[in-house]
Amino acid sequence: MSAPRARLSAILLAACLLFTGQALATPQGAAAADPGYLMVHFTGEGSTNQQMYLSHSTDGVHWNDLNGGGMVLRSTVGTKGVRDPAFVRSPDGSKYWIIATDLCIDCGQTWSQSINDGSRNLVVWESTDLVTWSQPRLLNVAGAIPDGRNAWAPEAIWDPAGNDYVLYWATNKPLNGATKHRIYYSHTSDFRSVSTPQIYIDRPGAQEIIDTQIVEVPSGVGNYRYVRASGDGQITLEGSNSILGTWTDLGDLSGIGLTGSQVEGPMWMKFNGANKWALYLDQYASSGGYMPVVTTDPSNPAAYQKQASSSYDMGGTKKRHGWIMNLTAAEESRVLARWPNTAANRLQSYNFQDRYVRHADFDARIDPNVSPVQDSQFRLRTGLTGSGAVSFESVNFPGYFLRHSDFDFQLAYNDGTDTFAQDATFRQVAGLADSTWSSFQSVNHPDRYIRHYAYELKLAPITNATGRGDATFRVTS
Template sequence: MSVHHPEYTGYLMVHFIGEQPDGEQVYFSYSENGLHWKDLNGGLPVLRSELGEKGARDPFLIRSPKEDKFYLIATDLRIASGKGWGAAVEAGSRDIIVWESADLVRWSEPRAVTIGVPGAGCVWAPEAVYDEAADEFLVFWASATQGPDEQERKHKIYSSRTKDFRSFTPADIYIERDSHIIDTTIIAHNGAYYRFSKDETTKNIVVEKGASLDKSSFVPLRVPALESLFGVEGPQIYKLNGREEWCLIVDRFAEGKGYLPLLTSDLDGGEFRVLPDEAFDLGKTKKRHGGVLPITGEECARLLAAFGDGHQVLPGQFADPDIAKFDGRYYIYPTTDGFTGWSGTAFRVFSSDDLRLWKDEGMILDLATDDVPWAVGSAWAPAIATKNGSYYYYFCGKLPSGQSAIGAAVAETPVGPFRAMPEPLLTMDQMKRLGIAMGQAIDPSVYFEEDGTPYLLFGNSHGAIVQLGEDMVSVLEDTMANIDGLHDFREAVTVLKRGGLYHFTWSCDDTGSEDYHVNYGTSDKLYGPVEYRGTILAKNEEKEMLGTGHHSILRDPDSDQYWIAYHRFVTPLSRFTEGKGFHRETCIAPLLFGEDGLMQPVRL
């Protein structure tokens, strides 16, 4: 039976962090590119073992190809208990610790399974690989054993087979060398298997290739970069998503530095290049011997919802979020980010029933196709509204002339399909004709007056407002005007009414600046003038939350709670050293009003 491989968009690393208290438990870290990592769960353990030695080192995670299930296995060892390495080698546990999960978030209780041979001094760094031909998992680990002709214990790699990580075949020797060998990992590619192990005598990594998983199938491969790299262990190798490139990480235990990545585009060629320090970021916790699993977008979203920093809600690069609630479900309509010069063309929509776990509902418009006849690209800053059972989507796009314009589309559901109007709704030529001060015709937001009259707010360099027609896809030009009093205005103006006041918010500075922020003011008139009240959303350097802006505000009709959706620079900040304004991620925070009836600054 062939194995189906879903589309992967991120990575989960499971690891331990050292011999300090709580260091020898299972930690999670998340990455979108496989090189820059975020600590999950606030840098605290996600899984703990109180079984056996009361520790879990060298965790490894594997996806079951025929079940909706994941298995996590780990070494039953805790050096911090004080027994020392001698006891760990010669009188350690013969068990592995096993967890199971269907979603990477909810995990079974751990169980200890004895797999080491009688007399084995330890069972270290268990890993597994799926054997498609046999329809079972090959599990392998290092044990220190002493044969009848050996003068002392020697580390060898043992293996066993299982279908369920409960019942295992008797262990036998899988790899034996003249010297000690530990920490084996295996990756499959193009019908072959590549095996990386630590030579415990030379303290470097050796590589082999096999046509099958049979122990006699493997032959050595020369990898000069690894032959000269000493003081490393715990190799892990994984394919980078969407690329014909692999990342090998090795734990620099001798220097106490944690993992070092090496890249190759040819597993057979043996040409690995060591990445410089500025090309990767392992997060705030030290990453010690663990495993890396490519994961889907849905799995990324679940991990962020369960173990994220409490701010970012959408995995990947999305900006300018417009948040809404229809029929009891929340929706976010963002800009698809990650393109130089904000040159993306596609719009997507996400939905959630709890504001934490978001589902990608797919693409709703693509400006690179005939979806929008008048536009040629630069899909920015959408907004959504509903009236009389239809849904109206407002968005920015570039005309063939290079000028930005605002268009409209309509659908019968919040997720489409949307049908775009053949001509733009607002253009710069229109602004000039009507005498409206404007830098670019961009960044729409929708406001309904208490009597149901709809308005569109928009603008760059100068904010403006106009009444929408009854059809929601036309404007009443004689109602268009600039809004006075938007202090330090750059773009993205919104308004809501509360307590008899109109509460205006808008973004300031440049979206590529770490100081991008949201200002606030009030007026007793929809058309202003606006009284400036201060900044309500600004960067928090300590938490690496920079470039916070281009927001939308939702009043939840079911709870009277207000929420602000906004973007920040992609984290970790080291991932992009230039062009951070093209690389942003979507966040949500509560928005509160004080006893004086005014918005309070958002706490990040």
């Protein structure tokens, strides 16, 4: 081989090796990111804040409020308020539940009433897809506890040993006339009926325990299959190899300056793709909301590390005692599609411009001076029958939509049927009285439009100028 050809061959060989090395080091197209995390929580006191809210994170430490920071589920049962929610996912992923405390402080009960004569029920929602939820129902868990005064902060975990769920919560059963919350448990397979409650955790003497949450730890990390964190004057860590077996005291977080007088509501989260966990703690004493402490071994108190406030972001709403679920890609896609940050809007009447569409006792009409204003606020969702149309979801009764029934309008809970979707979906067209405004044409009765008649909302054909004015609205904030 001649010298020039040898040099050329060497150059081509080097180039091939270079490109081969780059091909081995560089992925062929961007790898799909791991799906993220979904937090269910409440946001504070009052009838609006003590409802169900959702937040999403892609990395587990930076959170975005879903649904524009508005509630996603509202309790219409019991005290009509909910706190301390927990997600439950069935082992096969075919069913989900949200369980929560039936409690509405400052909107029906004081703290003293709730402690001494509160609801013995939990509030339960059920779903098969994580986005379409049943109406809330009450589950009596503490009624069978002699002198049990309430039921707070529920949690549940699948127990392979019993082939069912261990449902656990705190109940005040006074000791010598003084408040004494202990953790009780029952077995359930469907969150509709429960076994007779038994004591699960009872601290010595007068010491109470209210919040506890269990995380399952993979083999090879620490010495225990399960670790639970509890608020009992400290944030106490315990380990066990079975949910209903013997639990060993592992210590607390006082060594990193966190005690039960400062924080409560422990909430576990495992980071995707790593043996690394965050234990979120609610800074209730300072009203600071949640903060994460991070560990690579949940069973070792010395392994926990506080995080700088600049390293996490809890989003626009305050996060109060909740639960975090690691999402699958399909779950994440459904959740983000169901609760985008759609603005809250009002529908202003064209010919009575001081009046707005509102719901009142689930009837739909136009009124001036609507109070609370949320009764006249709706999110214009992608139509329940599909794109190209809109459906009107109530802001303060999420899951409820404006729908016609016998051509009269009401605010009704979406039952997931095709009939409901058709009755609650409309094409937004140029205003019949003014093309700069809007009119809304029924998808299943296209000869009819939303209009008001004697201030009541109706679905009717439009045949004259009065009807065109009655059927014209401005979408406004």
